Amino acid sequence: MLRYAARRVAAAVLVVFGVTLATFLLMHLEPGDPARAVLGLHATAPAVAALRRQWGLNSSLPVQLGHFLSQLVQGNLGKSYIYNVSAASLIGGRIGQTAALVAVATVFAIIFTVPLSALAASRQNGVADHVVRALSVVGLALPAFWFGIVLIEVFAVRLHLLPVGGEGSGFGGHLESLVLPGLTASFAMAPILVRSLRVGMLEVMDAEFIAVARAKGLGELRVLFGHVARNALVPTVTLLGLNIAYLIGSTVIVEQVFNLNGLGSLLLSSILNRDFPVVQATTLVLGAGVVIVNLATDLLAARLDPRIRLR
Amino acid sequence: MVGRHRVVWADPTTAVAQAPIMKGAVLPTPGQRLVTRRDLLKYGVAGSAVVLLGPLAASSASASARARVSAAARSSNAVKRGGTLRFARSIGPTTLDPANTIIAGDIYTLDKILEPLYVTNPAGQLVPWLATGYEVSTDHRTFTFSLRPGVKFSNGKPLVAEDVVFSINRTRKDAAGPLSFLDYAITDIVARSTDSVVFQLSQPWAPFLSDLSVFANAVLPADFAGQSEKDFLTAPIGTGPFTLDGFTPDANSLTLKANPNYWQAGKPYLDAVEFLYVDNDNQRVLQVQGGQVDIIDTVPPANVSSLKASSGISVDLFPAWQVDLLVMNERLPQFADRHVRRAITYAIDRPALVHAASFGTAKPGGSFFPPSLEYYSASTPVLEYSLSRAKAELAQSKFPNGFSTKLLIDGGVQKWVTFAQIIKAQLQSINIDVDITPLDHSAFESTFQKYDYDMFIDYAINDISDPDEMASFEVDVKNGGSESYWSDYDSPKAITLVHEAEAEYDSTKRAALYAQIQAIVAEDAPFVALDYPPYIYAVSDHVNGFEVNPGGAYRLEDVWLT
Numbered sequence: 001m002l003r004y005a006a007r008r009v010a011a012a013v014l015v016v017f018g019v020t021l022a023t024f025l026l027m028h029l030e031p032g033d034p035a036r037a038v039l040g041l042h043a044t045a046p047a048v049a050a051l052r053r054q055w056g057l058n059s060s061l062p063v064q065l066g067h068f069l070s071q072l073v074q075g076n077l078g079k080s081y082i083y084n085v086s087a088a089s090l091i092g093g094r095i096g097q098t099a100a101l102v103a104v105a106t107v108f109a110i111i112f113t114v115p116l117s118a119l120a121a122s123r124q125n126g127v128a129d130h131v132v133r134a135l136s137v138v139g140l141a142l143p144a145f146w147f148g149i150v151l152i153e154v155f156a157v158r159l160h161l162l163p164v165g166g167e168g169s170g171f172g173g174h175l176e177s178l179v180l181p182g183l184t185a186s187f188a189m190a191p192i193l194v195r196s197l198r199v200g201m202l203e204v205m206d207a208e209f210i211a212v213a214r215a216k217g218l219g220e221l222r223v224l225f226g227h228v229a230r231n232a233l234v235p236t237v238t239l240l241g242l243n244i245a246y247l248i249g250s251t252v253i254v255e256q257v258f259n260l261n262g263l264g265s266l267l268l269s270s271i272l273n274r275d276f277p278v279v280q281a282t283t284l285v286l287g288a289g290v291v292i293v294n295l296a297t298d299l300l301a302a303r304l305d306p307r308i309r310l311r
Numbered sequence: 312m313v314g315r316h317r318v319v320w321a322d323p324t325t326a327v328a329q330a331p332i333m334k335g336a337v338l339p340t341p342g343q344r345l346v347t348r349r350d351l352l353k354y355g356v357a358g359s360a361v362v363l364l365g366p367l368a369a370s371s372a373s374a375s376a377r378a379r380v381s382a383a384a385r386s387s388n389a390v391k392r393g394g395t396l397r398f399a400r401s402i403g404p405t406t407l408d409p410a411n412t413i414i415a416g417d418i419y420t421l422d423k424i425l426e427p428l429y430v431t432n433p434a435g436q437l438v439p440w441l442a443t444g445y446e447v448s449t450d451h452r453t454f455t456f457s458l459r460p461g462v463k464f465s466n467g468k469p470l471v472a473e474d475v476v477f478s479i480n481r482t483r484k485d486a487a488g489p490l491s492f493l494d495y496a497i498t499d500i501v502a503r504s505t506d507s508v509v510f511q512l513s514q515p516w517a518p519f520l521s522d523l524s525v526f527a528n529a530v531l532p533a534d535f536a537g538q539s540e541k542d543f544l545t546a547p548i549g550t551g552p553f554t555l556d557g558f559t560p561d562a563n564s565l566t567l568k569a570n571p572n573y574w575q576a577g578k579p580y581l582d583a584v585e586f587l588y589v590d591n592d593n594q595r596v597l598q599v600q601g602g603q604v605d606i607i608d609t610v611p612p613a614n615v616s617s618l619k620a621s622s623g624i625s626v627d628l629f630p631a632w633q634v635d636l637l638v639m640n641e642r643l644p645q646f647a648d649r650h651v652r653r654a655i656t657y658a659i660d661r662p663a664l665v666h667a668a669s670f671g672t673a674k675p676g677g678s679f680f681p682p683s684l685e686y687y688s689a690s691t692p693v694l695e696y697s698l699s700r701a702k703a704e705l706a707q708s709k710f711p712n713g714f715s716t717k718l719l720i721d722g723g724v725q726k727w728v729t730f731a732q733i734i735k736a737q738l739q740s741i742n743i744d745v746d747i748t749p750l751d752h753s754a755f756e757s758t759f760q761k762y763d764y765d766m767f768i769d770y771a772i773n774d775i776s777d778p779d780e781m782a783s784f785e786v787d788v789k790n791g792g793s794e795s796y797w798s799d800y801d802s803p804k805a806i807t808l809v810h811e812a813e814a815e816y817d818s819t820k821r822a823a824l825y826a827q828i829q830a831i832v833a834e835d836a837p838f839v840a841l842d843y844p845p846y847i848y849a850v851s852d853h854v855n856g857f858e859v860n861p862g863g864a865y866r867l868e869d870v871w872l873t
Contacts, residue, residue: 031750031754031758032751032754032757034753036756036757037752039487039489082560083560157597157600160601160602163601163603164597166589256590256591256594257593257594258594259589259590266561272751
């Protein structure tokens with residue numbers, strides 16, 4: 001197990017480094033000048049040139065890359081051009097929001113997935129099964145942002161039950177403000193998970209140990225959740241991990257739709273402003289987040305199913 | 312067109328001037344500001360009288376009861392005090408340094424805290440603000456301003472002439488300051504006494520008062536009231552109606568509190584203003600519909616009709632000193648050819664463009680001066696849409712068979728995308744084949760500023776009440792700050808006229824000069840004035856007294872909530 005974990009961690013570090021490098025190159029190849037963005041339309045050419053010099057943007061790309069990497073190794077993520085504070089402090093102020101969103105979405109996804117797949121699996125080809133399968137196809141087909149807007153229109157604008165967007169104040173307000181974004185994000189994941197867990201459960205249901213469990217006189221619910229679900233879970237956990245990784249990336253959209261001040265919206269505004277240090281630092285953190293979730297998934301799957309470690 | 316949004320707007324300065332605030336304040340007659348344009352629209356003129364007399368009528372079963380309602384009582388009944396205005400804007404501040412920004416998110420935050428000597432009212436006129444007036448020498452080079460008595464900073468210190476000297480010197484001497492060019496004619500500023508300040512100019516300079524009214528020339532306490540510049544700018548101290556405890560540049564909201572020392576006695580009516588930053592258009596619209604905020608800015612034209620249909624919300628269009636332009640690169644042979652530029656202008660059906668892209672909110676373009684701007688000339692010889700004339704012009708050019716070209720736009724703005732598609736279709740009819748290149752905002756700006764473009768669409772705004780800024784920026788290729796909006800258009804005659812207009816104090820003569828400039832530009836067609844869009848706000852019905860001036864600024868001391 002330990003050797004397996006070490007191999008996965010080493011691979012993860014390489015992936016994060018690759019993501020950072022790719023971001024650096026893409027940002028600098030793209031036209032658009034942060035000095036212009038900061039100084040505005042009326043700025044004179046000498047003022048722009050002076051700012052570019054101050055930020056080291058006039059040196060060659062390899063020199064800039066070298067400087068960036070040496071700073072990075074020392075744990076320095078750079079300073080924002082636009083806000084004039086360290087990128088790390090900007091990220092520190094935003095990361096909680098994104099983490100909370102991902103956590104709420106994951107909880108919602110699990111809440112939807114387990115009962116719905118159990119219902120569908122226990123009534124294979126029944127009405128409930130067809131309804132669940134149809135819903136999951138519809139859910140897959142709907143873009144998340146559209147679904148988010150519909151939720152806002154119904155629950156916030158018409159019913160006034162939940163806020164339209166923003167973060168709310170206090171713990172209660174904050175939690176309230178995460179309900180609709182969390183639902184939106186979870187609807188992007190739940191359909192796949194439902195379908196996967198349903199198939200997994202159907203396979204397990206035919207197994208002899210299930211017959212044994214039933215023969216022992218266990219209740220149907222106990223059989224379903226204690227024996228069937230536990231054994232059908234491995235592929236779903238892997239899928240869940242992949243989806244959380246995907247979700248971290250898609251927070252850019254969900255945060256936009258719900259006006260949440262998280263890493264996704266920071267990334268977007270920094271790209272538009274050509275705030276290079278913040279873009280790099282944010283992708284690094286988001287990339288690391290994705291890699292960590294994947295790593296955790298691999299390790300969890302290996303724990304759930306010892307055969308995985310041997311592959 | 313300018314009168315489209317006539318506003319019953321009482322100038323607070325005249326009210327205050329009539330009632331010296333040192334000797335106990337008298338509020339301006341509440342009736343003057345009570346009838347807002349919104350009321351007029353809602354109830355009609357007769358109905359507005361009911362609104363005005365509402366508190367009276369309610370308490371007036373008998374004539375004696377009516378007589379007891381004094382003006383003072385009416386004012387306290389009419390204007391409701393207190394409450395927090397929740398205002399969602401598309402952009403928040405990154406700095407509150409008036410000398411170093413031209414970004415809307417910065418400007419419309421700091422101008423609630425810091426005030427200049429003059430301001431532009433919602434009707435677009437200059438009114439004395441921290442100054443009460445001025446005397447000018449016969450050679451128009453020495454201006455002596457009297458400061459308004461009784462003005463205090465939010466820290467309780469009185470406003471003195473040294474503060475003005477410090478602030479405007481700071482702005483004009485900052486070479487990197489984006490608007491320091493507006494102070495270019497000032498050579499010296501001296502405090503003559505505590506309440507009088509003298510400005511020396513290098514030459515007669517007609518836009519001077521307008522230039523002083525720009526937010527960049529707002530008055531700070533001298534030497535930042537003893538703080539470091541950095542600390543001061545985090546929580547500026549000013550004479551404005553609101554104060555700020557401090558701000559974090561990337562926060563998504565900011566709260567301003569009423570300034571208890573404000574010089575307009577009894578104002579602001581609000582306890583606080585909460586600005587929320589919501590860059591997503593759809594979120595802003597939904598937040599005002601959901602009642603989460605009271606006002607939103609930058610309403611997309613496409614949402615206007617649905618917002619109008621929402622109960623409890625009205626959509627306000629305020630005329631703007633803004634024009635949307637199709638700019639052509641005269642460094643390329645096609646667009647150096649005057650006939651080609653004229654052909655393109657003739658070929659673009661501006662009324663159709665406005666109809667399709669602005670959903671009836673904007674006016675079709677003509678002169679490069681918007682109609683709301685002073686010295687706009689309605690008799691400008693605009694090249695109105697005519698396909699036959701477009702073809703005739705192109706036939707006279709060096710490119711009679713048409714050509715292929717590229718149109719650069721900021722692809723993040725839906726309006727520009729629609730404009731570009733319509734222009735592409737319309738130019739097709741004179742054999743000009745347009746390839747649309749959408750870029751994101753910063754790539755877009757840096758690309759056209761490097762002249763790496765054929766044509767681009769963008770907008771120009773006049774920040775001050777004098778048209779000199781727009782005329783210089785779009786015509787004076789050498790000194791206007793933008794090489795004629797990066798078109799490289801060079802008309803020595805127009806430039807000479809711009810400089811003459813700057814030194815001309817007679818308004819009839821200035822009007823004639825600007826009419827000539829507009830005519831030359833219309834004939835030369837360096838850019839096509841596509842449309843004149845308004846500022847669009849959605850405002851909840853419980854918000855009263857919200858007005859925006861044509862420069863885009865709004866003052867909130869007159870706003871109250873019911």
